[in-house]
Every structure is written in structure tokens, then in C-alpha cells.
Amino acid sequence: VLTLYSYWRSSASYRVRIALKLKGCAYQYAPVHLVRDGGVQYSDSYRQLNPESRVPTLVSGSLHLTQSMAILEWLEETYPAPALLPKDAAGRARVRGLAQLFAADVQPLQNLGALKYLKDGLHVDAAGVRQWLQHWISRGLAAFEAHLAEAPAGRYCHGEELSFADVCLVPQCYAARRNGIEPGAYPHIARIEALLQQLPAFIEAAPDQQPDAER
Amino acid sequence: VLTLYSYWRSSASYRVRIALKLKGCAYQYAPVHLVRDGGVQYSDSYRQLNPESRVPTLVSGSLHLTQSMAILEWLEETYPAPALLPKDAAGRARVRGLAQLFAADVQPLQNLGALKYLKDGLHVDAAGVRQWLQHWISRGLAAFEAHLAEAPAGRYCHGEELSFADVCLVPQCYAARRNGIEPGAYPHIARIEALLQQLPAFIEAAPDQQPDAER
Numbered sequence: 001v002l003t004l005y006s007y008w009r010s011s012a013s014y015r016v017r018i019a020l021k022l023k024g025c026a027y028q029y030a031p032v033h034l035v036r037d038g039g040v041q042y043s044d045s046y047r048q049l050n051p052e053s054r055v056p057t058l059v060s061g062s063l064h065l066t067q068s069m070a071i072l073e074w075l076e077e078t079y080p081a082p083a084l085l086p087k088d089a090a091g092r093a094r095v096r097g098l099a100q101l102f103a104a105d106v107q108p109l110q111n112l113g114a115l116k117y118l119k120d121g122l123h124v125d126a127a128g129v130r131q132w133l134q135h136w137i138s139r140g141l142a143a144f145e146a147h148l149a150e151a152p153a154g155r156y157c158h159g160e161e162l163s164f165a166d167v168c169l170v171p172q173c174y175a176a177r178r179n180g181i182e183p184g185a186y187p188h189i190a191r192i193e194a195l196l197q198q199l200p201a202f203i204e205a206a207p208d209q210q211p212d213a214e215r
Numbered sequence: 216v217l218t219l220y221s222y223w224r225s226s227a228s229y230r231v232r233i234a235l236k237l238k239g240c241a242y243q244y245a246p247v248h249l250v251r252d253g254g255v256q257y258s259d260s261y262r263q264l265n266p267e268s269r270v271p272t273l274v275s276g277s278l279h280l281t282q283s284m285a286i287l288e289w290l291e292e293t294y295p296a297p298a299l300l301p302k303d304a305a306g307r308a309r310v311r312g313l314a315q316l317f318a319a320d321v322q323p324l325q326n327l328g329a330l331k332y333l334k335d336g337l338h339v340d341a342a343g344v345r346q347w348l349q350h351w352i353s354r355g356l357a358a359f360e361a362h363l364a365e366a367p368a369g370r371y372c373h374g375e376e377l378s379f380a381d382v383c384l385v386p387q388c389y390a391a392r393r394n395g396i397e398p399g400a401y402p403h404i405a406r407i408e409a410l411l412q413q414l415p416a417f418i419e420a421a422p423d424q425q426p427d428a429e430r
Contacts, residue, residue: 051362052358053358054320067312067319069319070308070311070315074307090289092288093278093285093288094285097281097286103315104284104319108319109323109329114324121346121350122333122337131337132332143266143267143268146267147266
């Protein structure tokens, strides 16, 4: 039995939800409210599972797995079908590079913790925080678009098969829109995102479909 | 023939240098000066190799690989010995989680681009930038230490064998010291770093040993 500790709006949690759905893995959903009560992720009980006080955490028996990209790799090794990495090393490197572009170069700068520290720790005003967000998100989307443009056109981010790159793209587009950046401005991204948003796994993993979604 | 586009102080470049040395891969060193001339990484010629204008890039024939964690995985698949990931899926997930803790939760917040934007884009003063750096680095080291403390003690970050976690730890300690945080305050980290710093691969990959090092 798998249990996913997740927050509906967290893009790292959203990635793992998509991968679980694509692989057909049933899981229990354990909400971790990142804002309420000063952030449930900082509680002693959650820190036992995840010392970095981040979501997601995936629990499988006595294992507790942290870091969304490490969890995606574990899912790929443990539930190999359908594959979310290509078979060739060059393709795998490209897909992982695309995924890391968002996981390492955008998401850490846009997450709640970073924004809260800008505001409360450095006293950056709301306009400044928005400028910061838009800068890093636009920069990341433009670089991702450039990577997509340099490869032969495929159905998805890497050819005809779904991959970690697609799993990371949709949550990044969601975060972009929340922050006033329209991913539709990037033609390859826009085309692929529209396709992905029609797939059941992506629909079911969406933030507003989660038990802890707020309206 | 491998060519590594690197900047001596970049911790992402440093990770890849360590892995190349551990695996005994010869490579040509191509320096990319991140500061001079407004940043050589933004030049058109470098963007052809790396659309996100980041270091490192590893070039192997017609392949150009971006994102340090994707490059480490490619090296592991292409040059499997000595292994830098354990054989079991749970161990691999732990090692990747430890590596991502620095790659996704610390390095993006401490890199030159982020600091420059705080200063020039948001007009945060030098004391504020230092406070930001020390906050994220301390937070990351404390979380990494908590992960190390919860596992049975081993020689290195994950048992008796070197792994991606060790490859990422030493560059993070270097970045910590540069920014006034002493990793020696974290006992497991301090013990393991001292061991790693005696190994030839780590010595040869160190920033001050690179052709572009400035003194």
C-alpha cells in the first residue's frame, strides 16, 4: 500500500500524482497543509517522515521516500510499465535534463517557502515577489521551449511516448498561470500541454481534483 | 572524447567533475566565466549548447547534456563502474533523495543568478543577500544531517560505497563555507566530508584546482 503525503497546489506533489496515475498505482492520499497552523510540514510528526519539511513524501511499508524526482525514479524502477523514461541513454539524459530544468531551476524559486522568506525575511513587497516569480518562470519556460524546438517534433516532450518531462511540464504550466504567466505564449509547450491535459492521469492528478483542494 | 563546460566555483559543475574523476573519465575542460562580460553563459554560442544558460554542459560527440543531476545519471549508465548508485531500489531512492535535497532545495537558491536577481532586480542589500544564503544553506545542511542520523552509520553518506550523495555533499560544503556557514557544526556531515576530502577524485575536482580558478 502506498501513501502519498501531498498538498493540492504543490507542483512537486502534482508530478508524483501524475506518475502514480500513469502507472496505475493505487495510493492513499494524506493531505499536508503547507499554510494552515504555520505549516503542517514543520510538525514533529511530519518531520519524522520528511526531515526537510517538504511535500511530497511517498510511504511504502517502512520506506519513506522524499524529493519528487527521486520518487519518480523509484516508481520507474519499481513499476516499470508503462515506462516514463526512454530506453536509450541519450534519450534518458534529455528527458531527465528537461525534468530537472523545472525541478532545479524554476520550482525551488517559486515555491511557498521561498516566497515566504522573500516577504517575511527580506521584506520584499508583493510587486517584487510577483516580479521574481514571473522572471524565473518565464526564463524556465523559454529554456524548455528552446530544448523542445531543437529536437525533431514528436507528440510529447520526447518523441511519441510520455516521460518525466511531460510529468513535470503540466504542473509547471499550472504554477505559471497561477502567477500570471501564460504558457500558451510558447508554441511547443502549448501544443503538448493541450494534449496532456486530455489524458485521464493528468486530469485526475490536477490540483482541483484533490481531496484537500480549496475553492 | 568528453568536454565539460564548467565554472570553477559552480557547485553543479563541481559535482560533475567529481563523478568524472571517480569514474576515471578523461575530459577536456572548457571554462565558462559566469561573471565576466556580463556572463559568458548568455552568449549565443553557449546557448546553442545549453539553452538555459547554465553550467555545466557535458559534450560527448553530437550529444550535449545539461543539468548536473541528469549528467550524473548519464555517466552512471554509460560508465557503470565504479557504481555511484546502490543496487537496491530503496537505496537508490535514498541516495537520489539526498542528492536532490541539495540540487533542488539549496543550490538553486544560492547560485549566482538568484543572488544577482535579489540584488539587481529586487534591490536587496548585501546583508539581506547574506541572510538569505545562510538561511537556505543552514536549512539544507540540517535536513541532510537529519537524514544521515536516521540511517545506520556507514563510512559514507549511504553505507560503505561512494554515491551521488557524496558527490553532491562536498560542493555544498564548499558553498557553505564561502557563505559563512561551517559544515563542521553538523557531526555526520563533518565526519564524512573529512573522509571524502582525502580522496584523489575529490581533491582533483576542487574549485582551486581548475584551470579557470582565480586567486
